Amino acid sequence: MMLAAEPVWASSAEPLAALHARCFDAGWSAREIGSLLNLPGCIGLACRVDGKYAALALFRQALDEAELLTLATDPAYRRRGLADILLTAGETRLFDQGVARIFLEVSQNNPGAAALYQRAGYAEVARRKGYYRDGSDARVLEKWLRKDGQTGP
Template sequence: MTRDDLPTVMEIERATFPADAWSEAMMRGELRDQPRTRHYVVAEIDGTIVGYAGLAVAADQADVQTIAVLAGHRRAGIGAALMDELLAEAVRRGASSVFLEVRADNPPAQAMYERFGFVRLGVRRRYYDDGTDAITMVKELGERDGR
């Protein structure tokens, strides 16, 4: 992902996370830390961005910062491809575990993460701006991991 991608990424961000979308300034800050501690990618179909994802890595721990796919393109493997890329980058950077937070009211996302081997750690009460809880999850990475 580059700064040139931000107008489209921000449209997807606001459409996907209307109650707690990141600001463009927040996203620019993430991109400034790329590639030092961040890795952001976009998914395109016919040259149009339809999804994006980001990872933060410090020492041996990685955190999925965000992952989003336009509603009309969900359930087509795009989110899985983005997650594959984030996990592969975590392995490349030497992470031993990957953490994430997911909205408690988003069972499809939770199911996708579980398919990737993430397990539930706990709950962060009222984590999101609208008061929704977050479920914290972790995936331990093995020698042959990437998925």
């Protein structure tokens, strides 16, 4: 079975919120996810396995920069490349829309996600002390998608 990223909309907020709750202790509600997906510049992508959402990525673009708001993979489907698929698809779409760089935050207590982002070319540019509810620091990462005059990845 070929897994691929597909766009998601606010109309899918309920199952996406259920997925997010399986991934994080403080998962986002359907209202929060729906509100984000209704914002201009917000891109939602998901992967399905057997017809059910197994991974989700939300990006928000502002001019030539973007932020990865969340990247969530159902624990039952981790280590199958779903996060890589979503991250690559999102970066490609944002690049095509003129985005030069992407930012994200990742908890210092999430080495699996940190390794994924490092493999994908993200580098730490700052720390936010005590950013998360558990008191852990957020590592602020960035990735340049294009340099001035670049027309391809």
